[in-house]
Amino acid sequence: MRTAVMAVLMVGAVIGGGPGMMRSDAVLASPTKAPSGEHKWAVVLHGGAGVIERKSMSAETDAAYRAALKASLQAAADVLERGGTSMDAVEAAIKLMEDNPMFNAGKGAVFTADGKNELDAAVMDGATMNAGAVAGVTRTRHPISLARAVMEKSPHVMLMGEGADKFSASVELEQEEPSYFFTERRWQGLVRQLKKENLPIPPRPQGVPPAPAGGMAEIEPPDAHKYGTVGVVALDRNGDVAAGTSTGGTQAKRWGRVGDSPIIGAGTYASNQSCAVSATGTGEYFIRLTVARTICSLVQYKGMKLQDAADQVVHKDLVAIHGDGGVIAITPDGQLAWSFNTPGMYRARMSEGGKIEVGIYSDER
Structure with missing residues (x-):
């Protein structure tokens, strides 16, 4: 009673x-760590949600995204198969996506209205409930590694802007000139959007190649990465879960806008008492609903199955306030879920001993 x-x-x-x-x-209460060897590892990842439709995607682009998702998933799986931690797996997979220009994170991130790449990231460890986050980073090659360093090597949870990059250099993380993150594809996307909105076009960034003659062909719909983000949730053999998210934010963002990705409880959350979640979508709505934490609360306190909790928040609560996007999630007992209310979400998952599942469009379940 x-x-x-x-x-x-x-x-x-x-x-x-x-x-x-x-x-x-x-x-x-402090989560209790499960005995080693009693759990099978698992991992789920996403590469962003948005207007991603089969009719608008070429066969070559479709195949390229599926290959990239599989490669990142395999990077996490390799870590877990060797007995690595869920946090190590999350970082390994996201670093690979941050280096892949196809995703809106790291190299290939979208531009602000001022013509800059401003990067956000967060991680959370479900075993300890420690977390780290960064916002507005411009010189750190792997923002996800910086978020982890904030968690493990500083007394803080969140750092921003120039200070975050200075801390990054102080802990000897790899640094790059801002031009490293430039891709012609994202630049041309910014130019088109600013023209459409009758906003001034900033000077082309210093140190980047000249614009190609004749412009650049689109490899996917213009809105495919409107809400682009990458994220990973993982479960290791110790029964510990972790979550990580990394993003370039929204294209043509202004006034130092920060979305949900680096905000613990909104776009990123992990606890061994419930689940781990990484989100992608219109960040303002995910912040208002604290989407990641709410899903975990439904699992922890209402006893809901993970998929039901994710669907409740994504398809009902978010839709009710006109929010769009999606989530991936995992529980310490091995439940895996993804849920999204957009036409598509780049996604993949795998459990120990199982096959890799990859999806892009809403009709793939």
């Missing part, structure tokens, strides 16, 4: 409890 009463109090505390209800932090 006492257990049932405590469960009710926990639900009330996290899902909108009123005065006199137990505070949410009072029920978040």
Whole structure:
């Protein structure tokens, strides 16, 4: 009876409890680490959600994205198969996507209205509930590694801008000139959008190649990465989950805008008591709903299956406030889920001993 009463109090505390209800932090006891060897590893990743439709994607581009998703998934799987941690797997997969110009993260990130690449990232360790995040990074090659360094090598959770890059250099992470992140494809996308919005076009960044004669052909729909982000959630053989997210944000963003990706609880969250989540979409809505944490709360306090919790938030709660995008998620007991309300989401998943599953469009389940 006492257990049932405590469960009710926990639900009330996290899902909108009123005065006199137990505070949410009072029920978040330290997660207990499962004995080694009792779990099978698993990993889920995404490469962004948006207007990604089969009719608008060439066969070559489709194949290239599937190959990139498989390669990143395999990088995480290799770490986990060797007995590595979920955090190591998350970082390995995201670093690969940050180096791949096809994704809106790291090299290949979209541009701000001022013609800059400003990068955000976050990680969270479900075993300890430690977290690290960065926003507005311009010189760190792998923002996901910087987010992890903030978690492990600083007393803080979130750093931003020039200070974050200075910290990055101080812990000897790989640095690049801002021109490293430039891709012609993203630059031309910015120019088209600014013209459409009657906004001034900034000077072409210093140190980049001259514009190609005749422009550049689109390899996918213009809105395919409108909400582009990359993210990974993983479960290791110790039963520990972790989540990581990295993004260039939204194309032509202004005024130092920051989305949900680096905000713990909104775009990134992990706890061994519930699940790990990485999100992609219109960040302003994900922030308002604290999407990642809400999904985990439904699992932890309402006892919902992971897929049902993800669908509840993505297809009902987000839609109700006109938000769009998607999530990937994983639980310590090995449940895997993805859910999105856009025409497509680049995604892949794999469990130990199983096959790689890859999807792009909404009709692939």
